[in-house]
Amino acid sequence: MTTGKVTGVTANLITVEVDGPISQNEIAYVKMGDERLMSEVIRINGNTAFVQCFESTRGVRTGLAVEFAGAMLEVELGPGLLSKNYDGLQNDLDKKEGLFLKRGEYTSPLDDEKIYEFTPLASPGESIQPGHWLGEVKENWVNHKIMAPFTLKGDWKLDSIVEKGNHTIRDTIAVISSSDGETKDVTMTQRWPVKVPLKAYREKPRPFRLMETGYRIIDTFNPLAEGGTGFIPGPFGCGKTVVQHAVSKNASADIIIMAACGERANEVVEIFTEFPELIDPRTGRKLYERTTIICNTSNMPVAAREASVYTAMTIGEYYRQMGLSVLLLADSTSRWAQALREMSNRLEELPGPDAFPMDLSAIIANFYARAGVVYLNNGETGAVTFLGTVSPAGGNLKEPVTESTKKAAQCFYALSQKRADSKRYPAIDPQESYSKYLESPEIQAFLTERSGENWVEDVLSLKNRMLRGKEAQDQISILGDDGVPIEYHINFWKSEVIDAALIQQDAFDPIDRFASVERQEYGLKTVKDICDRVFNFDTFEDVAPYFKKMINSLKQMNFCEFGSGQFKEFESELKITLNEKEVA
């Protein structure tokens, strides 16, 4: 084991004189009395290692002993990851003692004592590939696959496997051997370095299904593919976190991984408090049963913040290997980029735009590239869908993190300050936002199959109407109400109907917060029908009151259980209004 001695410290950058071989990104522990401060090697120069410390460096002094761990930052993978609250380094926060986080206290991510009923899925003699499904256990309601080590190289076969029965995660459940005669005991757990993508699959096809989120502006207008990528940039207070939380509650994913990356602790507490109570609308199970939270809030050490998104991604990839659909949410990836910036500046690297590191774009692109739908070696399908938020400085989208992310992500959900100011939530800008999946042949085929021949066309026609509504509004504000043809007012108000009925959605209303596919199909059809109608008005002054009445009915419908008596009442109210202006 290589050791070393501290020779200097500035903020959380520590320099260490080493006595042997070390590697880039290797983990090191700085020993301060009985505290061991976890750090990561980020630069090597001769005998000097530069390590970034994941903890406060208060009191660190020259001469302190340092131990190198011989491994990169790794996570432990196995049954028991779900329903856990981890910090960015996968310490189980619930196992930590006391009100305050104690420096140098590291807790085990999994539960050694817990008994799982193991059911074998493979038989002795089978040839084994990395990630091979050897058996499964029930983790909450999820069939958690116990897999052959992802690190296997060469030809391996299964020598023996235990029968169906109860085991802890540390028990040997199988023995495998290689053609070179090496044998390995396999337990229910394994370790994997977070910065290395987990790729024990055959192929990564283009996404071909949708991840449903229950948000109309996403599902109907800018759909997110299962295995796809998207991001939500927006000024502070415009609703990034609310969108993510709503999606985490309603998404049609098997597993949700939430990385609170450099954001507020109270927002995570909200999840801790709500998820054990809330029910997943699809499975009827408690939400926390399918959720893992990685929580590295803004007051927790900056370097661990950078690690947290990788920890989250690796856990997501692990569940993908089980043929599950994982949704990974990270709030906010800008904080991760800022952590990179702080370190890069401390290393006195040549700064790129806005003092971010030069390779920021590449780092972000590599991270987003880890998402995706995959065909596993056994033919099953798994997916990691990634939805991140970006917090642009000054709300200005022309800044390095937003621009780099825009290149890497397929869906762009831009939050607009103006919409947020006027409480048009979600404040996702209907004109600026896009999903490239709407143009993908695979997703178009999926949509046609699901919602009929005209779906995509209808969606595009309403999106187009939103643009025309905006143009009409601009003209009206330049030329005045009576300076434009009445048609402009009608176009504007049609776009207001789309906005009010389909785009706005109250994340805090018990009904409106979630719109099923069926409901979204109904909504699109109803609104499209209104928009396609020809209306005659004598004066522009009649336009707004008429449409407002319609909008009110549509909004009331959104607050009612779909298809309920009340819903039908407002529906017929809407019909009456429409018939008033029926043009032959």
Place this chain on the structure above:
Amino acid sequence: MQSRAFQKIHSKIDKITKATITLTASDVGNEEMAWVDDRLAQVVKINGDNVTLQIFVGTEGISTEAQVVFLGKPQTLKVSEDLAGRFFDAYGNPIDGGPEVEGEEREIGGPSVNPVRRKQPNQLIATGIAGIDLNNTLVTGQKIPFFADSDQPYNEVMANVALKAEADKIILGGMGLSNDDYLYFKALFENAGALDKIISFINTTENPPVERLLVPDMALTAAEYFAVDKNEKVLVLLTDMTLYADALAIVSNKMDQIPSKDSMPGSLYSDLAKLYEKAVQFPAGGSITIIAVTTLSGGDITHAIPDNTGYITEGQLFLRTDTDIGKVIVDPFRSLSRLKQQVIGKKTRDDHGQVMNAAVRLYADAAEAKTKRDNGFDLSEYDERTLKFAREYSNSLLAIDVDLNTDDMLDVTWRLLENHFSKDEVGIKKTVTDKYWKGAE
């Protein structure tokens, strides 16, 4: 100078900049405090035997032979019940003529609360100001700044809120406070008979700016003592955090760090977050609520200081003068309390959420009408109504001199809505209008 028996005295300084000195010393810990002659300093960098210290009051006049004594510990504060009612400087020395406070010595800037040991904040703080209680309800354990131009009466509003908040302790962290403001706070607390529950750490414009960097941590260390050890509801007032951030910039600049936006250090977000995240609700009942002031320059909230603050705090209260009514209002567009949904409709009446949003939406329509008018266009009949509504709404609810209880605020809003709009235009959920709408059908 403090006792220095048995402590090694260094007296050869190798390098002096405007804020730092570097000398040769061994066995010194990062962030350790030291005396440099009679000035307090802190270790900010160690490189082999070279130790760099930041001197809070600056290095003017420091000699290469200045005496440096390391204290072997970071900055501390002695905590006990005796802190109550006292005024201190940034280092925790009494400035009220009273005795030194005895108590347990605690390092300032201590560790973070384990997120799983926090409780979700859910206790409403009533201030009587409708711009706050109605539209941006505050909750204990929240952190929220006033965003205001320097000519706005932010300190008055903040002090007013503090006195109404029913806190067990109010801890004032004053940074770059003018002497007038300092005396204002002192007199106000005295007159309110609240002095025994106030603790103040004050850095005025007469003190060196870099000293300010200690103030929030001192205030928050005291706050943690009362909130954790005594289970008290503590309210921390930090004014003006813009001056705090300026001091951060001074230091990082003098240490040759690469500045990011607006000449602020790249770590501004983390630096501010470390303070604001001390706001917390503990399960045992104690809490720390932080109300801060971030002064703006010309209302610009995209500047790095308010921008980073907004990304950290749980909303902001934006003060602006409404020229139509000639009063300072809490601007409903730019203001936000992110914890309000924890209490709205739960601790307040069930119509609260809907009424609040409807009124703000209509106020937004009025803003559009105003633009239209300013551009010289005729206003529609609806536009005219929104403008009338906006004026009354501003005057009877948004103005900071309003003092009502929440139910009355809601009732006033309903009456305004009824007077100016139809039910369709208001767009509130039918179950709610059925219950509260008293106007025409």
